[in-house]
Amino acid sequence: MANGTRPPSRSVPRSRNGCATCRVRKLKCDEFHPICGRCSKARLSCDWNLPTRATRGGASQASASTVVTSRPLAPAPRPLRLRSPSVITTTDTKSPASMDSGSTSTTIFTFAGSSSEHASPSINLSLSRLTQTHEVARASPSSSPTRDLSAPSHSAFPASHAALADSLRLTPQDRQAFLYVPGSVLVLRFGKPFEWSSISYVYSNIANTYAGVMRVFIAGASMELRSKELLDIHKGEFAPEKLERARRLEESATSHYLLALKDLSGLVEHITSTGGTKDEVDALFSMWFLILHFGFYQSQCVGAAHLHLNGIRSFLKPYLRSCAEQGKDGLPLVSRQLLYYISYLDIHLAFGSKEGGKLWTDLLSEDAQSPFSHDGLFHGARSCLAKLWGPQYPTSELFDDLENYRPLHFLHLCQKPKIGILNLATVSNLGYNDREGRHRLWKQITKLSEEFADMLELADRVPDSGGRRLIWTLYHATLDFYALQVLYSCLDPHDEHPPWLDRILATIISIGYKAVREDPRQLYRLVWPLAIAMVRTRDLVHLDWLKDQLVRAQLLFPNLSFPQAAWNRVGPLGQLLVEADRTCRSACITADQQLLNG
Incomplete structure (x- = not known):
């Protein structure tokens, strides 16, 4: 059909030959090329080359409120996979930052149970206060660049890496x-570029x-947006x-998260009973x-996080024992990589809690x-991707993995002293009766500084990344x-x-500043050491910069895992961590005041 032409009008309820967007929305399409009238009015991407699968078993008659809950909690016996999966490339879709935040005409269905009562109380309060003062609220301009949470372009990705999942109607x-x-x-924090990562x-x-x-993918991404x-x-x-768009995104995230918890429960029960x-x-x-x-996006989820971690611990031992009895290899490659993460x-x-660290x-x-020891998981993760993707894994990615091996090993080895420090912090009369423990810990840290002295020097010297991971x-x-x-x-009294x-x-x-100056999004990867430094620095200029970064980071990660009362009066380190928590809260209050009174 020639561009700019319109077919004869039809009296059918909806078009079977219209654009894919209208077919997915179950609306009548006027078949106007290249952008039909409905998509133009709703400001949607008008897709003509996107195949859509036929609806099953009267699914088209399902009510809007039941679409999201219609799938069984446990996976189907025969998982649904398309022979030729439908593909949406990012070049055919508006970037997240460019979507119209005020449009309400694009809703296909209402999420079951999605309401503001599920939202974070602290966020609801903040948004409510902002709404009441929206005519006068003007925040102070930030000196930081504007790229912070905008997604980089991924138009160069092969189509196979942008397949639209078919497990839900979106x-x-x-x-x-x-x-x-x-x-x-989420992808940035774990380092490997998306295209050939385990997350991909x-x-x-x-x-x-x-x-x-x-x-859960949608829930996390909605919180970032x-x-x-x-x-x-x-x-x-x-x-x-x-503000309205922020509310809608949080309601969507909360709804998807709660439904995902039900899916998780069903899947655990299914695997426990059948082996999976x-x-x-x-x-x-x-x-x-x-x-x-x-x-990390919802501070109210901290308690639940420890329950999930205990659930993982309870699942792992009997599952691995059962695999050994049956002569199986144990966890699959993807699961091993994710267990390491x-x-x-x-x-x-x-x-953030003395309940943490048990899985580690x-x-x-x-x-x-054992391949399931902490070191075993690290070494397995280094060769996981080439095995996972097979022959299609590019040679350039193998070079990238080899190049990053030592820095990742350095990061891996830094984790053990963290637990050692926390263990020392819980000892009574800290610093007076465990001088030997402090000495062993210092030897560990000194050994790391000697083994990776070249990396410490390089990180200090380079002016920027030069585009290298x-x-x-x-x-x-x-x-x-x-x-x-x-x-x-903090351990030496x-x-x-x-x-x-x-x-x-x-x-x-110095390192944090040049990293954030080059790519502001790196703040979300480096926020923990910067927050630790903030509490101990005595330079007022440095302190102001660090506090500003923390305010920005906490808009995305309100849960920076600094402890509450559990650490109070537990030696100098406990005092440091409690002070870190107090400073974080003060920074957030300051941010709210700026928004309300700016």
Whole structure:
């Protein structure tokens, strides 16, 4: 049909030959090329080359409120996979930042149970106060660049890496969130570029079958997009529609998250009773990983995170024992990689609660030769991607993996002293009756500084990344190492501010500043060591810069895992961590005041 022409009008309820967007929405299409009237009016991407699968069993008659809950909690016996999966490339879809925040005409259905009562109380309060003062609220402009949460372009990705999952019927807002994942902070925080990462494998090969996996992807991405709206407001770009869009995104995230928890429960029960297939186990660990990471967006999820971690611990031992009895290899490749990522989240949560770190301790207690020991998981993760993707894994990615091996090993080795520091902090009369323990810990830290001296020097010298992932990995490992020294400085009651501490703090700020200046999104990867440095620095200029970064980071990650009353009066380190929590809260209050009174 020639462009600009319109077919004869039809009296049928909806078009079978119209654009894919109208067919998915079950609306009549006027078949006007290249953009039909409905898509033009609703400001949607008008897709003509996108195949759509036929509806099943009267699904077209399902009510809007039941679409999202119609899938069984446990995976179907025969997982649904399309022979020729429908594909949406990011070049055919508006970028997340360009979607119309005020449009309400694009809703396909209403999420069951999605209401503001599920939203974070603190966020609801903040948004309510902002709404009441929207005519006068103007935030102070930030000196930071504007790229913070915007997703980088991924138009160069092969189509196979942007497959639209078919496990759920998506609203335009859900689709936007799902397509945002490749450029999300979730991907950035774990280092490997999306295209050939394990997260990409889960995104393109598991989410299309298991609804729960897709739901948590959408939930996390929705929270990131919501934070982008709040960050714009913080910078002074206040508009009522931004608040409304932030509310809608949080409601969507909450709804998907709660439904994903039901899917998780059903999947655990199914695998426990049947043993599960490889894909089912991978889906289970994908959900655990994504749900735990979602907890960083919602401070109210901290308690639930520890329950999930205990659930993983309870699942692992009997499952691995059963695999050994049946002569199986244990966890599949994807699950092993994700278990290693989960161990990082567990260590991070250990700084927010004494309940954290137990999974990591379990992995550490495994036999050194076990593939499920902490070291075994690290070494397995280094060769996982080439095995996972097979012959299609590019040679350039193999070079990238080899180049990043040592910095990642450095980062891996920095995790053990973290638990050692926390263990020392819980000893009564800290510093007086465990001088030997402090000495052993300092030897560990010194050994790391000697083994990776070249990396510490390089991180300090280079002016920028030069576009190399190696440097970003190096920054991450180096700042984690220096944060260890800052924490250690709290363990000696006889020397509250050792002479070397100011130099370490200055180096942390120098590396952090050049990283965030080059790519502001790296803040979300480096925020933990910067927050530790903030509490100990005495330079007022450095302190102001660090506080500003923390305010920005907490718009996305309100849960930085600093402890509450559990650490109160537990030695100098406990005092440091409590002060860190107090400073974080003060920074957030300051941010609210700026938004209200700017």
